Amino acid sequence: MRAGETAASEDPKERILSAAGEVFAERGFEAATVRDICLAAGVNVAAVNYYFGDKQKLYNETVRQAHQRLVAQVPLSPWPEGTPARAKLRDFIGNVLERMLGFGRPRWQTRLMLREVLQPTDACRDLVEDYILPQFQLLISILGDLADGHLEEPQLRQVAMSIIGQMFIYRAAGDVVGMLLPADEMQSLHTPVPLADHITHYALAALGLASPLTSSEPRA
Amino acid sequence: MRAGETAASEDPKERILSAAGEVFAERGFEAATVRDICLAAGVNVAAVNYYFGDKQKLYNETVRQAHQRLVAQVPLSPWPEGTPARAKLRDFIGNVLERMLGFGRPRWQTRLMLREVLQPTDACRDLVEDYILPQFQLLISILGDLADGHLEEPQLRQVAMSIIGQMFIYRAAGDVVGMLLPADEMQSLHTPVPLADHITHYALAALGLASPLTSSEPRA
DNA sequence: AACTGATTGAAACGCGCGTTTGAAATGGGC
DNA sequence: GCCCATTTCAAACGCGCGTTTCAATCAGTT
Numbered sequence: 001m002r003a004g005e006t007a008a009s010e011d012p013k014e015r016i017l018s019a020a021g022e023v024f025a026e027r028g029f030e031a032a033t034v035r036d037i038c039l040a041a042g043v044n045v046a047a048v049n050y051y052f053g054d055k056q057k058l059y060n061e062t063v064r065q066a067h068q069r070l071v072a073q074v075p076l077s078p079w080p081e082g083t084p085a086r087a088k089l090r091d092f093i094g095n096v097l098e099r100m101l102g103f104g105r106p107r108w109q110t111r112l113m114l115r116e117v118l119q120p121t122d123a124c125r126d127l128v129e130d131y132i133l134p135q136f137q138l139l140i141s142i143l144g145d146l147a148d149g150h151l152e153e154p155q156l157r158q159v160a161m162s163i164i165g166q167m168f169i170y171r172a173a174g175d176v177v178g179m180l181l182p183a184d185e186m187q188s189l190h191t192p193v194p195l196a197d198h199i200t201h202y203a204l205a206a207l208g209l210a211s212p213l214t215s216s217e218p219r220a
Numbered sequence: 221m222r223a224g225e226t227a228a229s230e231d232p233k234e235r236i237l238s239a240a241g242e243v244f245a246e247r248g249f250e251a252a253t254v255r256d257i258c259l260a261a262g263v264n265v266a267a268v269n270y271y272f273g274d275k276q277k278l279y280n281e282t283v284r285q286a287h288q289r290l291v292a293q294v295p296l297s298p299w300p301e302g303t304p305a306r307a308k309l310r311d312f313i314g315n316v317l318e319r320m321l322g323f324g325r326p327r328w329q330t331r332l333m334l335r336e337v338l339q340p341t342d343a344c345r346d347l348v349e350d351y352i353l354p355q356f357q358l359l360i361s362i363l364g365d366l367a368d369g370h371l372e373e374p375q376l377r378q379v380a381m382s383i384i385g386q387m388f389i390y391r392a393a394g395d396v397v398g399m400l401l402p403a404d405e406m407q408s409l410h411t412p413v414p415l416a417d418h419i420t421h422y423a424l425a426a427l428g429l430a431s432p433l434t435s436s437e438p439r440a
Numbered sequence: 441a442a443c444t445g446a447t448t449g450a451a452a453c454g455c456g457c458g459t460t461t462g463a464a465a466t467g468g469g470c
Numbered sequence: 471g472c473c474c475a476t477t478t479c480a481a482a483c484g485c486g487c488g489t490t491t492c493a494a495t496c497a498g499t500t
Binding site for chain 2: 150159198
Binding site for chain 2: 477478479480
């Protein structure tokens, strides 16, 4: 009866992982129930223990898989040689924002990662080493190119953290951000593309590589 | 027998609220148990229901009280007239960071607020209106003074959100930040005072009101 | 068709949770 | 000293959770 299903996968293990991703991301480990996950996956409650052992192991596996898929679908250095550093910066920021806030890809993957960042469990160390740290180092290297020897590593890291913070708040505290801003502005200025422009310009101006935000001259 | 207790309050209602604050902040609403809270408060399990009705009402009351205490102890405009805007900016950033990251005051108060920001419940709307929005508007007005008419309100709000994001990440994702930075640097450069200097300078430089981060000239 | 190991299913188990109970303890007013 | 409202306490209740059970079903082999 493989014509009966609409969009569900054949393999029950896959279906459970996918449903678990959504439920864990939405409600967190504690509040998510095995029964809800199994209902969403269309399998019996016993299936979780049959395939994964227990709820904790299912969670670990869900995080591991979500994290590996994220790593796989994010190329680390997509630029042809000779690309100007400021173009790389703009691209980097745009990509991260698109991944964090955009509507491509299932939302629950990054939401699950966010939960780990906000309140790390055992699964977090791998996530940082495989996914976050490489991106952080890429940003540092771009900033190093931009500063051209005028900034020490510690200062580069400070600037990098500033840039990440500016993106992070929209993902982590989006609801409250929405309460602080006019609704129309939220949709026009605080979405991936204009935000990427702003954060990039803000950084370049602070580094003396673009005109200050207060002037209307073209960028240096 | 008021000499008998060491640091515990007399009033059981107070003791429950205080214990609940710590436990809710540490583990979240779902994972926190009424039994743990009562054990920490040194009262019987029935006391929660006797004084507050149920767990949910206790949580609401805990958030409400933590939020009101925060509001009460944060003066909104502590500057004498004529204080330069850039000094106000440095003060504002320093104060927020000190409140978020510093070791004065019980940690659980801001941690509870953070939980509300990350995943708002009913208690969040009041928190935003009474506590966060006024601070946000104060920051906007400081930035307005600094920009001196060269920036429109929407741009001011973008810059304000950038500044808040730079502080917020340290509070919300401190664990992961610690994994990305050398341990000694975390303690020397990413603590309230040096961070406030950095974020202030970053903003002023971006606004063209201080020398770029890449130069070693004194600030303009 | 019969056997066999892997998978599914409905029902139940034990446990810890929030909550309730009803009696015991407490303490101020007469 | 007694009364009565308030507060405390140990014990229990009902429920939903993660987990287990074991019989039913399925799929591949002979």
